[in-house]
Amino acid sequence: MSMIKGFHHLTAGVGGAQQDVDFYVKLLGQSLVKKTVLFDGKDPIYHLYYGNASGDPGTLVTSFPFRQKGVKARAGSGQVKVINYSVPRDSLAFWRTRFEAMRVPHDPVVTERFAEKRQRFQHPCGIEFDLVETDFDARPACTNADIPERFAVRGVHSVTLSLREVSESIPFMSEVLDFRYVGQSGPYHRFETHAGGPGTVVEFIHEPDRQQGSTIYGEGTVHHVAFAVDSTQEQSALKSKLMGLGYIDTSESVDRNYFRSMYFKMPGGVIFEAATTDIGFAVDEAPGHFGEEFQLPPWLRDRKGELLSRLEPINT
Numbered sequence: 091m092s093m094i095k096g097f098h099h100l101t102a103g104v105g106g107a108q109q110d111v112d113f114y115v116k117l118l119g120q121s122l123v124k125k126t127v128l129f130d131g132k133d134p135i136y137h138l139y140y141g142n143a144s145g146d147p148g149t150l151v152t153s154f155p156f157r158q159k160g161v162k163a164r165a166g167s168g169q170v171k172v173i174n175y176s177v178p179r180d181s182l183a184f185w186r187t188r189f190e191a192m193r194v195p196h197d198p199v200v201t202e203r204f205a206e207k208r209q210r211f212q213h214p215c216g217i218e219f220d221l222v223e224t225d226f227d228a229r230p231a232c233t234n235a236d237i238p239e240r241f242a243v244r245g246v247h248s249v250t251l252s253l254r255e256v257s258e259s260i261p262f263m264s265e266v267l268d269f270r271y272v273g274q275s276g277p278y279h280r281f282e283t284h285a286g287g288p289g290t291v292v293e294f295i296h297e298p299d300r301q302q303g304s305t306i307y308g309e310g311t312v313h314h315v316a317f318a319v320d321s322t323q324e325q326s327a328l329k330s331k332l333m334g335l336g337y338i339d340t341s342e343s344v345d346r347n348y349f350r351s352m353y354f355k356m357p358g359g360v361i362f363e364a365a366t367t368d369i370g371f372a373v374d375e376a377p378g379h380f381g382e383e384f385q386l387p388p389w390l391r392d393r394k395g396e397l398l399s400r401l402e403p404i405n406t
């Protein structure tokens with residue numbers, strides 16, 4: 091059985107902070123689970139976490155609004171190409187009407203693969219999303235006043251990785267990360283882990299001619315995919331396994347306040363992370379109050395006013 095239980099979070103570089111909040115919270119009905127900051131020693135950048143109201147791993151997408159720093163990333167292969175969210179069966183018509191009403195760029199037709207209907211739409215920074223209809227996502231709905239529960243997003247369904255070559259990456263998923271190979275559909279290869287289904291699915295799209303994307307943090311790309319592991323013990327067992335098999339491009343375990351992170355690269359170039367589920371968002375805000383206040387790690391708390399004054403004000 092794989093140590094990886096499914097997704098923990100996906101992290102993207104986006105444009106403006108307010109347009110990002112409007113996309114995840116107003117358009118998609120997700121909750122702002124945490125409002126904090128990335129601090130490189132000179133300039134603060136927001137770190138915004140969205141997910142279901144409890145901030146459950148597998149529902150989380152996090153954003154760095156990089157427009158403020160003027161850093162743009164280059165989309166390409168070796169990256170996440172599409173973030174896929176699950177919605178219940180027969181909900182795509184609701185979402186298409188909503189995209190039209192809210193002027194969200196979206197594809198003219200619904201497509202289907204692996205027997206699932208899907209609707210493509212775009213984040214304002216250009217990152218592509220699909221809503222995927224499924225009967226098999228029992229997670230709580232991400233609702234707001236104008237999104238009925240029967241149509242609401244449940245969480246991350248899967249990620250679609252753009253890869254120039256797949257011959258090393260396919261065995262990496264199954265032999266190193268213990269995912270199961272589900273099958274192939276045209277240029278797509280699908281894998282799943284643990285119990286399978288929404289929240290556990292990784293897809294490759296084989297694009298041999300696509301230019302390599304950048305790996306920096308910047309506006310317009312998903313930077314990495316974080317998978318959920320139970321504890322630092324499991325994280326370190328995974329690191330040892332990677333190192334032992336020759337995948338030596340792994341990080342130490344890093345303290346991210348709400349989880350611990352260990353980063354590694356898969357053969358196709360996508361940055362993966364193993365994030366622990368043993369800490370969580372209740373360390374600085376009580377459940378039911380996640381995302382209400384701007385939170386800083388202990389070493390930055392006395393600079394809260396100064397840091398906030400240098401960030402775009404956001405209305406949540």
Ligand SMILES: [Fe+2]
Nearest residue numbers: 101314316363
């Ligand atoms: Fe991460």
